[in-house]
Amino acid sequence: MAFESLTEKLQNAFRNLRSKGKLTEADVKASLKEVKMALLEADVNYKVVKQFVKSVEERAVGQEVIKSLTPGQTMIKIVDDELTQLMGGEMTELKLKPQDQVTVIMMAGIQGAGKTTTSAKLAGQFKAKGRKPLLVACDVYRPAAIKQLEVNGEKVGVEVFSMGDKKNPVKIAEESIRYAQDKGFNVVLLDTAGRLQVDEEMMQELADIQAAIQVDYTIFVVDAMTGQDAVNVAKTFNEKIEIDGVILTKLDGDTRGGAALSIRAVTGKPILYVGMGEKLEDLQQFHPDRMASRILGMGDVLTLIDKATAEIDEEKAREMTAKMRKAQFTYNDLLDSMQQIRNMGGVNDILSMVPGMSTQLKGAQVDESQMGRIEAIIGSMTPEEREHPELMNPSRKKRIAAGSGVTIAEVNKLAKTLDQMKSIMKQMNGGGMKNFAKRGRFRFPFSF
Amino acid sequence: MEENEKMKETAAQAETENAEISAQETDAENAEVSAQEAETGDPADNAQEAENAGEAGSADDEESGDEEKKEKKGFFARLMEGLAKTRDSFRKSFNALFSGFSQIDDDFYDELEELLITSDIGVETTMKIIDDLKEKVKEQHIKKPEECRQLVIDGIKEQMRTAPAEYDFENEKSVVLVIGVNGVGKTTTIGKLAAQYRKRHKKVILAAADTFRAAAAEQLTIWAKRAKVDIVAGQEGSDPASVIYDAIAAAKSRKADILICDTAGRLHNKKNLMNELAKISRVIDREYPEARRENLIVLDGTTGQNALVQAREFKQAADITGIILTKLDGTAKGGIAIAIQSELGVPVKYIGVGEKIEDLQKFDADAFVDALFAD
Numbered sequence: 001m002a003f004e005s006l007t008e009k010l011q012n013a014f015r016n017l018r019s020k021g022k023l024t025e026a027d028v029k030a031s032l033k034e035v036k037m038a039l040l041e042a043d044v045n046y047k048v049v050k051q052f053v054k055s056v057e058e059r060a061v062g063q064e065v066i067k068s069l070t071p072g073q074t075m076i077k078i079v080d081d082e083l084t085q086l087m088g089g090e091m092t093e094l095k096l097k098p099q100d101q102v103t104v105i106m107m108a109g110i111q112g113a114g115k116t117t118t119s120a121k122l123a124g125q126f127k128a129k130g131r132k133p134l135l136v137a138c139d140v141y142r143p144a145a146i147k148q149l150e151v152n153g154e155k156v157g158v159e160v161f162s163m164g165d166k167k168n169p170v171k172i173a174e175e176s177i178r179y180a181q182d183k184g185f186n187v188v189l190l191d192t193a194g195r196l197q198v199d200e201e202m203m204q205e206l207a208d209i210q211a212a213i214q215v216d217y218t219i220f221v222v223d224a225m226t227g228q229d230a231v232n233v234a235k236t237f238n239e240k241i242e243i244d245g246v247i248l249t250k251l252d253g254d255t256r257g258g259a260a261l262s263i264r265a266v267t268g269k270p271i272l273y274v275g276m277g278e279k280l281e282d283l284q285q286f287h288p289d290r291m292a293s294r295i296l297g298m299g300d301v302l303t304l305i306d307k308a309t310a311e312i313d314e315e316k317a318r319e320m321t322a323k324m325r326k327a328q329f330t331y332n333d334l335l336d337s338m339q340q341i342r343n344m345g346g347v348n349d350i351l352s353m354v355p356g357m358s359t360q361l362k363g364a365q366v367d368e369s370q371m372g373r374i375e376a377i378i379g380s381m382t383p384e385e386r387e388h389p390e391l392m393n394p395s396r397k398k399r400i401a402a403g404s405g406v407t408i409a410e411v412n413k414l415a416k417t418l419d420q421m422k423s424i425m426k427q428m429n430g431g432g433m434k435n436f437a438k439r440g441r442f443r444f445p446f447s448f
Numbered sequence: 449m450e451e452n453e454k455m456k457e458t459a460a461q462a463e464t465e466n467a468e469i470s471a472q473e474t475d476a477e478n479a480e481v482s483a484q485e486a487e488t489g490d491p492a493d494n495a496q497e498a499e500n501a502g503e504a505g506s507a508d509d510e511e512s513g514d515e516e517k518k519e520k521k522g523f524f525a526r527l528m529e530g531l532a533k534t535r536d537s538f539r540k541s542f543n544a545l546f547s548g549f550s551q552i553d554d555d556f557y558d559e560l561e562e563l564l565i566t567s568d569i570g571v572e573t574t575m576k577i578i579d580d581l582k583e584k585v586k587e588q589h590i591k592k593p594e595e596c597r598q599l600v601i602d603g604i605k606e607q608m609r610t611a612p613a614e615y616d617f618e619n620e621k622s623v624v625l626v627i628g629v630n631g632v633g634k635t636t637t638i639g640k641l642a643a644q645y646r647k648r649h650k651k652v653i654l655a656a657a658d659t660f661r662a663a664a665a666e667q668l669t670i671w672a673k674r675a676k677v678d679i680v681a682g683q684e685g686s687d688p689a690s691v692i693y694d695a696i697a698a699a700k701s702r703k704a705d706i707l708i709c710d711t712a713g714r715l716h717n718k719k720n721l722m723n724e725l726a727k728i729s730r731v732i733d734r735e736y737p738e739a740r741r742e743n744l745i746v747l748d749g750t751t752g753q754n755a756l757v758q759a760r761e762f763k764q765a766a767d768i769t770g771i772i773l774t775k776l777d778g779t780a781k782g783g784i785a786i787a788i789q790s791e792l793g794v795p796v797k798y799i800g801v802g803e804k805i806e807d808l809q810k811f812d813a814d815a816f817v818d819a820l821f822a823d
Contacts, residue, residue: 037571043752046566111775112631112748143639144667151662151684196778223631227568227752229780250630253715255754 028060031075042256042295045231048265056082083292092270102180104188109221111194114249116148119191121283124156126187134185136176137162138169139193149191170208177213197236206241217244224251230259231266238267249275256295329422331378331386380404527819530777530801549593567783570753573790577603601821608813613795623707623739628746630713633774638710639671640808646675650705655695656681657688660712668710689731696736716761729766746772750780759788770797777802
């Protein structure tokens with residue numbers, strides 16, 4: 001999908017506007033159209049978009065352009081601030097009762113949102129925090145749903161309470177509370193069946209559970225890829241069973257996740273967690289500011305900066321910059337920079353956070369095992385060869401390939417990559433660096 | 449070497465499976481199956497049957513004539529019913545649009561844009577429809593919004609124009625690979641498809657190649673029992689391609705008409721999972737070249753613009769021949785069907801408008817649009 005990042009679009013829209021003191025109405029209007037389109041393409045609900053654009057307009061017109069920023073950047077900052085605000089501003093935590101009391105959490109949502117998987121992950125996390133969670137199988141409709149919860153429960157080492165698929169879910173919920181109290185569990189997670197919000201009977205079932213037992217948190221689980229209808233679904237769930245919070249799943253896809261914004265705007269309820277993958281620890285707490293950047297396609301610059309400052313060895317970075325300037329990049333340097341990337345959580349993790357990168361590189365996911373191969377190839381070189389790439393010749397290549405168990409073609413590819421990187425560095429030094437920075441684009445010095 | 453080992457494995461597995469399946473089958477069913485086999489033994493009969501089924505409901509087969517007639521009559525009604533929630537809100541705003549404006553101005557176009565975008569038709573396709581309309585309005589000197597109504601409907605139909613959806617695979621020896629991201633309803637859809645084909649006296653075998661999600665095979669097994677069809681399953685965590693391999697062997701030896709393969713849900717941006725899918729696809733190509741190949745991607749009707757990306761990425765791993773759009777019985781407008789047909793040219797073949805087996809229906813773009821707008 002050719003989702004050009006909003007950042008780029010805005011930069012383009014403002015290309016001809018330089019060094020103006022204030023944002024004029026005309027400037028703002030021109031860029032707001034881009035903002036609107038970006039949000040719609042991210043599946044933010046149309047009505048929410050309209051309202052949002054209006055509030056941005058009000059704030060932006062007449063806004064002074066800060067010295068260090070271009071008008072485009074100023075505009076992005078305003079949009080980002082407003083989005084973060086709309087998304088709830090700060091991280092919200094799920095507060096459990098003291099250990100000696102039972103906290104009851106009910107999961108609800110439409111089919112396929114990921115309730116069963118999420119329930120198990122959440123239970124696993126509570127367990128890791130020293131709680132005694134109990135999973136309860138209230139989905140008596142979908143074939144093998146109970147079995148799925150049991151298997152997942154086993155994976156995270158949490159007991160599953162089930163009464164088969166012949167009993168009424170309300171009854172199961174009641175019994176499970178009694179069981180939890182008897183056996184000393186202090187968090188009860190009810191996994192309910194998926195239901196469409198228009199299914200009156202099924203919605204009533206949830207309300208009946210709420211009436212029968214004291215549910216502390218009703219959590220609405222929703223697929224991050226949901227489209228324009230997200231508002232209707234969330235609104236109806238909220239009206240019928242008053243939700244307390246939201247969990248957004250499947251955010252490890254490449255969706256912008258505009259549904260998050262729609263749901264938050266319509267229900268006013270906080271987003272508690274986001275599902276970022278299949279593993280237990282991939283259920284993460286929600287950061288509104290990061291989500292705002294994602295919706296805008298700006299990449300998660302904040303996280304990247306966090307990680308970069310924490311992991312990059314300053315001394316080495318300085319050395320590297322000096323070398324880059326001289327375009328003396330050796331295999332050892334390549335090895336070093338790969339190590340630093342590893343420390344920061346791997347290439348794909350970083351790429352997904354780089355502005356514009358997530359979209360440009362879509363599909364071209366970097367295969368991390370490649371890095372291992374490259375390390376192996378370099379490992380088979382002599383110290384001399386590592387420092388002096390120009391020494392490379394066919395017989396050396398043959399030896400290296402044999403030593404590292406790869407083909408000569410792969411060794412050639414690596415040599416070529418290093419050459420390319422050097423020439424990129426040369427370009428950057430030839431005044432290109434400035435343009436690079438100005439275009440707000442960061443090019444990664446690797447091309448595997 | 450590898451092949452040989454596999455064959456041995458297959459043989460061993462097939463044995464245990466056969467035991468399992470025969471235990472499942474009731475006597476009555478066995479009788480039914482043999483009756484059907486006798487029937488298909490006659491080539492003339494066979495051809496007749498295929499022809500009838502091919503005529504999409506022009507029911508004149510004496511045996512199932514009544515049933516089919518009922519089905520035909522019920523089809524549009526059921527579609528309307530299934531889409532009821534979708535239709536109501538959509539039609540109301542659609543009507544309000546044409547009656548609410550006295551002239552065709554920017555506000556009118558804005559409102560139309562909102563209506564289309566909130567149906568998940570997507571920015572790009574919406575713009576195409578509106579640009580087309582603007583042009584026609586200018587050309588034909590149209591002044592009244594009401595006159596635009598049909599033009600908009602036609603415009604949407606125009607966007608959905610693709611190669612006609614073909615269902616030949618239903619009547620030939622075929623293998624249907626069902627793919628999609630997590631939670632879209634692949635397993636459920638396969639259960640429904642199996643039941644429908646079985647009802648039409650097809651010999652169906654299911655391959656439970658979702659070896660990743662907990663209890664996925666159990667879920668499909670329950671569906672197989674309901675539909676009274678055979679199933680080939682592997683261990684959780686085993687290689688899905690090997691399950692497919694076994695299932696193909698079973699399909700060949702049991703002379704199945706249709707083999708339907710369930711696969712694990714996978715996000716389209718996970719490279720290794722997409723590679724796994726490509727491998728499954730290659731195994732089918734290599735082991736079962738004589739079967740007609742159908743690759744169906746299941747998309748959740750409530751999904752937004754990401755569905756386009758999904759369809760595009762899956763198309764690269766396994767050439768998609770059709771789309772199944774599920775969960776249209778909610779209030780989602782399913783406009784993504786329009787966007788996909790418009791931008792990718794892949795036809796939607798089935799839509800799911802409810803929980804029941806017959807709620808999975810063949811898709812007809814014109815009927816769909818008409819059902820959305822009809823009074």
